[in-house]
Every structure is written in C-alpha cells, then in structure tokens.
Amino acid sequence: MRITQGCFSFLPDLTDDQIRSQVQYCIDKGWAVNIEFTDDPHPRNTFWDMWGLPMFDIKDAGAVMLELNACRKAYGERCYIRVSGFDSSHGWESVRISFLVSRPKEEPGFRLLRQEGDGRTFRYAVQSYAADRPEGQRYQA
Amino acid sequence: MNVIEKSLKAPRSRYSAGVMEYRNMGYWQPDYEPKDTDIIACFRVTPQDGVDPIEASAAVAGESSTATWTVVWTDRLTACEKYRAKCYRVDPVPNAPGSYFAFIAYDLDLFEPGSIANLSASIIGNVFGFKPLKALRLEDMRLPVAYVKTFQGPATGIVVERERLDKFGRPLLGATVKPKLGLSGRNYGRVVYEALKGGLDFTKDDENINSQPFMHWRDRFLHCMEAVKRAEAATGEVKGTYLNVTAATMEDMYERAEFAKELGSVIVMIDLVIGYTAIQSMAKWARRNDMILHLHRAGHSTYTRQKTHGVSFRVIAKWMRLAGVDHIHAGTVVGKLEGDPNTTRGYYDICREDLNPQQLEHGLFFDQHWASLNKLMPVASGGIHAGQMHQLLDFLGEDVVLQFGGGTIGHPMGIAAGATANRVALEAMIFARNCGRDTLAEGQRILEEAARNCTPLKQALDTWKDVTFNYASTDTPDFVPTATAAE
Numbered sequence: 001m002r003i004t005q006g007c008f009s010f011l012p013d014l015t016d017d018q019i020r021s022q023v024q025y026c027i028d029k030g031w032a033v034n035i036e037f038t039d040d041p042h043p044r045n046t047f048w049d050m051w052g053l054p055m056f057d058i059k060d061a062g063a064v065m066l067e068l069n070a071c072r073k074a075y076g077e078r079c080y081i082r083v084s085g086f087d088s089s090h091g092w093e094s095v096r097i098s099f100l101v102s103r104p105k106e107e108p109g110f111r112l113l114r115q116e117g118d119g120r121t122f123r124y125a126v127q128s129y130a131a132d133r134p135e136g137q138r139y140q141a
Numbered sequence: 142m143n144v145i146e147k148s149l150k151a152p153r154s155r156y157s158a159g160v161m162e163y164r165n166m167g168y169w170q171p172d173y174e175p176k177d178t179d180i181i182a183c184f185r186v187t188p189q190d191g192v193d194p195i196e197a198s199a200a201v202a203g204e205s206s207t208a209t210w211t212v213v214w215t216d217r218l219t220a221c222e223k224y225r226a227k228c229y230r231v232d233p234v235p236n237a238p239g240s241y242f243a244f245i246a247y248d249l250d251l252f253e254p255g256s257i258a259n260l261s262a263s264i265i266g267n268v269f270g271f272k273p274l275k276a277l278r279l280e281d282m283r284l285p286v287a288y289v290k291t292f293q294g295p296a297t298g299i300v301v302e303r304e305r306l307d308k309f310g311r312p313l314l315g316a317t318v319k320p321k322l323g324l325s326g327r328n329y330g331r332v333v334y335e336a337l338k339g340g341l342d343f344t345k346d347d348e349n350i351n352s353q354p355f356m357h358w359r360d361r362f363l364h365c366m367e368a369v370k371r372a373e374a375a376t377g378e379v380k381g382t383y384l385n386v387t388a389a390t391m392e393d394m395y396e397r398a399e400f401a402k403e404l405g406s407v408i409v410m411i412d413l414v415i416g417y418t419a420i421q422s423m424a425k426w427a428r429r430n431d432m433i434l435h436l437h438r439a440g441h442s443t444y445t446r447q448k449t450h451g452v453s454f455r456v457i458a459k460w461m462r463l464a465g466v467d468h469i470h471a472g473t474v475v476g477k478l479e480g481d482p483n484t485t486r487g488y489y490d491i492c493r494e495d496l497n498p499q500q501l502e503h504g505l506f507f508d509q510h511w512a513s514l515n516k517l518m519p520v521a522s523g524g525i526h527a528g529q530m531h532q533l534l535d536f537l538g539e540d541v542v543l544q545f546g547g548g549t550i551g552h553p554m555g556i557a558a559g560a561t562a563n564r565v566a567l568e569a570m571i572f573a574r575n576c577g578r579d580t581l582a583e584g585q586r587i588l589e590e591a592a593r594n595c596t597p598l599k600q601a602l603d604t605w606k607d608v609t610f611n612y613a614s615t616d617t618p619d620f621v622p623t624a625t626a627a628e
Contacts (some may be wrong), residue, residue: 003377056400
C-alpha cells in the first residue's frame with residue numbers, strides 16, 4: 001500500500017528540485033520549516049520525531065535540503081520523513097502545509113481491528129503492521 | 142428646532158394618546174452616532190407607493206424594537222429612549238428606484254446574550270409583514286465585539302479541525318453520496334468506502350437523508366463507519382463522513398449524535414431547518430464531545446435569494462459563526478447553484494477572517510471584528526468537477542471543503558477513480574501554485590500535465606470538459622463607492 005498522508009501523496013514521489021520549490025514557498029511565506037521522521041505512521045500519531053529544531057530564520061531552501069539529506073542518511077531506509085511549514089501568526093499558530101518527502105521501500109499498511117459490542121456496534125482500532133516489531137527494527141528486511 | 146427634538150423635549154405631546162408618525166416618535170435620528178456596543182442592521186426597504194422612505198425606515202426601526210402602532214403611556218415607565226432602535230441613515234439603493242438602504246442602530250441591552258433565537262426574533266421577528274412596505278430585506282449586520290463575546294462560536298474551528306484531521310495546505314475534498322435517496326445502508330456504505338479509499342477526505346449525507354423506509358439511521362451509521370474505518374486502514378489517513386443527525390426532536394438528534402460518537406465518527410451534520418436554538422444546542426454538544434459540526438444550509442434560498450425581500454445569506458453566515466457550526470455551505474461561484482463571485486467572496490470572508498473590513502462590492506456594509514472567535518470552514522458544493530480546480534482554488538482559496546458529488550460518483554471508471562481524479566487535480570494545482578505558476582491562466586495545462594500520470598483524471602477531464610453553469614446571479618451587491626443620503 002501507499003500511505004497518502006500529507007499534501008502531495010497522490011502525485012509521483014517528489015524530486016529534490018520539487019521539494020526545494022515547496023520549501024522555498026514556506027520560507028517566502030515566513031513559515032518555519034520542520035523536518036520530522038517516524039516509524040509509526042498511524043494516522044493519529046501526531047508527534048513524529050523532530051530532526052533538530054524547526055528552522056525559523058532561514059532565507060534559502062538549500063539549508064533545509066542539507067538537513068533533509070542528513071536526515072535521510074540516518075533514517076531514510078527505515079522511516080517516513082515529512083516536511084512541514086509552521087505559521088506562528090496570530091489566529092493560526094499551527095502547521096500550514098505538510099508533505100511526505102521519503103517513505104520506506106515496503107509499506108505494509110494497517111490492519112483494522114473490530115471489537116464487537118452490543119447490538120451491531122463495533123469499536124474500531126487501526127494498527128500499523130510495522131508497529132508489530134519493536135521500535136528501530138521496523139521496515140527492515 | 143426640528144420635529145424630533147420638539148417631540149423628545151415635549152413628552153406631554155409625545156405621549157398623548159393616538160397615532161403618531163414613527164419618525165416623530167424617536168425612531169428617526171439622523172444625527173445619531175452609533176455606539177461601539179450597538180448592533181447595527183442594514184435593511185433594504187421598499188415602501189409602498191406614496192409612503193415616505195424615511196417614515197418607512199423609522200417604522201422598521203420601531204417595529205423591530207419598542208414600538209407598536211399607537212402611542213402607549215407605559216413607555217414612560219422605561220428608559221425608552223435607550224431602548225428605541227434609531228434609524229440614522231437612509232440612502233437610495235443605486236440603480237433600484239423605490240428601494241432604500243436604511244441603517245438602524247440597536248442598543249445592546251435589547252438582546253439576550255448568546256442567543257440567535259432572541260437576536261433574530263427582534264430583528265426579523267415582526268417587521269417583514271408590515272403593510273406599508275412592499276418588501277424588506279435584511280442586508281447585513283454589524284455585531285459589536287461585546288456581543289460576539291457572548292457566543293461560543295464554532296465548536297472546533299478551522300485550525301483545530303485541520304490538526305485533528307492531520308490535513309494541511311490544501312482544500313479538503315468531499316462528496317455527497319448519490320443518489321441522495323433510495324440506497325440501502327449496505328449500498329450507501331459502499332459508496333462511502335470507494336470515495337474515501339479513492340482519495341477524498343469526507344463523504345456526506347444529503348440534507349434529506351435522515352431515517353427513511355429504505356435506510357434507517359442506525360443502519361446508515363453502522364455501514365458508513367465500517368466504510369470510514371476500512372478506508373483509514375487502506376490509506377493511513379484520517380477520514381470522515383458527515384452523519385446527518387437531523388431529526389424531529391432534540392432528543393432524537395442527541396441520540397443519533399451519541400451513536401455517531403460511539404462508533405468513532407469525527408464529524409456529524411445538521412440541517413439549517415432544525416432552527417437556531419437546535420443549532421446552538423448541537424454546537425455545544427459538538428464542543429463537549431470533540432466533534433466537528435457540519436451545517437447544510439437547507440432551505441436558505443427561500444429567503445436569501447431575492448434581492449428585495451428576505452435575509453441575505455451574509456447575515457445567516459454571521460449568525461451561524463456565532464451559533465457555533467464548523468462547516469457551512471457558502472456557494473461555489475462556478476457550480477450549479479446561485480452565487481455571484483463578489484457576493485460569495487463576502488460570505489467566505491465572514492466565515493474565515495478575524496476582521497471583515499467594510500467592502501461594499503462584496504456586500505459587506507460594515508467593519509466586523511470577530512474577536513478571535515473560531516473560524517468556520519466554508520463548503521463549496523453543487524455542480525463542480527475536477528476540470529474547474531484552478532478556478533475553485535482561485536475563487537475560494539485553501540480553507541474550504543470542495544465537494545464533488547456527481548463529479549466523483551459519476552466518473553466513468555467508478556467512484557474510487559472519480560475520487561482519485563479530484564485528489565490528483567487538487568494536489569497538482571496546489572503544487573503548481575506554490576511553485577509560483579499562474580494557476581488561473583495555466584489551469585488547463587496544469588491539469589493536462591497531471592493527467593499524464595493519472596488516467597482517472599484524464600477521463601474526468603474528457604467527460605466534463607464542457608460543463609459550465611453560466612447564468613446571471615439574482616443576488617448581487619448594489620453599491621456606489623460614495624453613497625449619498627436621501628435626506
């Protein structure tokens with residue numbers, strides 16, 4: 001399967017040039033750019049691990065691409081990596097854009113657990129197959 | 142000394158029994174300067190032939206506040222000058238002979254805090270059937286911050302909705318399940334599953350899907366949530382379906398909403414026809430239960446569409462932001478339903494901005510401060526398709542739900558393909574815009590480029606390429622940049 005989180009998951013995987021163009025868009029808007037990675041892509045996993053602090057005062061997307069490449073080197077094989085733009089202006093103070101820039105070769109996807117309740121009701125739970133394995137050992141052959 | 146001053150300073154003659162012109166009873170005060178805490182209404186007044194526009198406007202002020210048809214001595218038991226609404230300005234409507242914009246200020250004490258029912262009972266409760274008027278329309282209202290702060294506002298708001306759904310940087314995509322009537326729960330759930338798995342964020346019940354012989358509500362909820370959760374597992378994304386909890390009584394609506402919550406839905410839906418009090422009750426329920434609240438504006442066109450009579454949708458939008466819904470259908474500009482581009486822009490600004498500066502060409506008569514009240518996500522629905530993506534993005538911006546019902550389910554290769562076509566078109570357009578391309582001018586080319594990697598999009602573009610709805614709007618703003626007074 002292919003996880004379709006983020007802004008551009010229905011497009012072919014972004015090239016570095018394409019990523020740079022979107023990062024530059026964030027910078028031009030005055031947003032802080034953040035690189036995050038995880039091996040638990042559950043749709044409710046909000047807090048991915050941060051690759052350093054959000055980059056607040058950069059002018060050029062090249063700096064972000066350097067950091068992204070370093071992150072890829074460390075985690076690219078075994079994690080999802082996303083880039084997000086954070087807008088601190090009043091009334092928003094949250095993420096403005098978020099998109100995946102790297103994903104593991106194999107994406108095992110999710111199982112749906114159903115716990116039958118009274119009548120015909122169910123309690124549903126979505127679980128990542130990868131998360132069956134311990135942290136750090138997921139997505140490895 | 143003019144007549145008003147005379148009457149105000151001479152209570153004996155002002156309050157002697159009998160009938161007196163409204164303008165002489167204190168409801169016309171051209172020198173009045175509205176206070177920051179006043180609620181101001183702008184009415185479009187069309188008096189009967191021979192009725193003086195000032196008198197007609199003063200009558201509207203009177204009948205929507207303290208007056209009745211005759212003088213009553215019991216006024217003198219009250220601080221009646223405070224409680225009288227004051228019409229302070231009457232302008233002829235540009236290019237509409239016989240109609241006038243009347244501006245009326247109401248003291249804050251005339252209204253119960255936090256109650257749309259009370260506000261609307263005052264402002265539109267009695268005056269619209271007043272015989273000396275041919276027609277009357279409530280065009281806009283200025284709601285003072287002191288009053289805005291008495292409302293909860295949207296249960297969730299745009300920012301928290303996005304955080305909760307983990308979806309940023311692009312409009313959300315939805316579709317109304319079609320056919321809107323007749324599907325069984327099982328078949329209905331199939332449509333939901335296909336559309337969500339194919340790439341939509343939301344599916345939606347239509348306004349009149351409640352609990353009918355062909356599909357009772359529990360069966361719909363059960364099948365829909367199975368579909369939603371299956372789609373979440375298939376995509377790794379948060380998905381939702383607007384479960385319409387509209388019902389005959391509040392007790393029924395609470396029961397349905399609780400069931401939606403129990404099954405794990407992120408969103409429920411109500412129709413405007415349930416009434417303002419029920420809407421506010423559901424907004425409070427939604428806030429308590431971490432639920433997004435979608436409002437379908439069912440029925441609004443009966444009173445919003447004609448320029449001369451009724452209530453403008455911009456007023457309804459303001460009331461609904463106060464009342465506390467999270468989504469509201471606000472027009473598409475390019476689709477099958479009424480919507481002048483400038484007027485629609487005004488509605489969208491009311492939903493999404495913290496300050497609406499006066500902008501007559503968008504139909505906004507007043508500066509409106511929202512005092513950090515949550516923002517409300519407008520929904521564009523009705524006769525739109527992937528081939529219009531560049532126009533939709535240009536007209537409606539990013540914080541909007543684009544709902545392609547027929548434009549998803551009517552796709553020649555099926556529902557999931559229709560959903561994928563819409564999602565690819567949207568992501569490609571956002572990507573191009575962020576790269577600095579002129580999406581409005583290059584829209585067709587951007588879509589064709591994206592379609593090279595996406596057969597469903599190519600088929601969608603081929604199927605609907607010639608579909609447009611170009612009709613003149615019945616509701617456009619009437620304004621001249623510098624309006625002049627009638628008197």
